[in-house]
Amino acid sequence: MPLGGINWRHAAPPRERRDQNRGTAMTTATTTTYQVSGMSCGHCEGAVSAEVGALPGVTEVTATATTGLVTVVSEGPLDDDAVRAAVDEAGYELVGPA
Numbered sequence: 001m002p003l004g005g006i007n008w009r010h011a012a013p014p015r016e017r018r019d020q021n022r023g024t025a026m027t028t029a030t031t032t033t034y035q036v037s038g039m040s041c042g043h044c045e046g047a048v049s050a051e052v053g054a055l056p057g058v059t060e061v062t063a064t065a066t067t068g069l070v071t072v073v074s075e076g077p078l079d080d081d082a083v084r085a086a087v088d089e090a091g092y093e094l095v096g097p098a
């Protein structure tokens with residue numbers, strides 16, 4: 001099925017769940033913490049938060065440069081590859097689950 005009309009980031013392919021309401025999930029929210037390398041200041045935190053926050057199903061992102069930890073709240077289990085791509089797009093590297 002073509003993706004016509006969807007203006008999405010080139011590194012993050014759209015998924016079916018993008019149309020779900022954000023922040024109204026009645027199912028169990030999933031919190032995942034990742035270790036990200038390369039963040040050094042608030043700008044880095046913002047860049048990672050923006051990219052990861054754009055992923056389908058993600059409702060909240062907290063990035064902390066001093067620890068390199070990125071905590072992601074989502075409506076369901078996250079696709080690690082999608083998160084990795086988003087972090088990469090922001091210019092940083094996903095080390096793995098923290």
Ligand SMILES: [Cu+2]
Nearest residue numbers: 040041043044
């Ligand atoms: Cu920075």
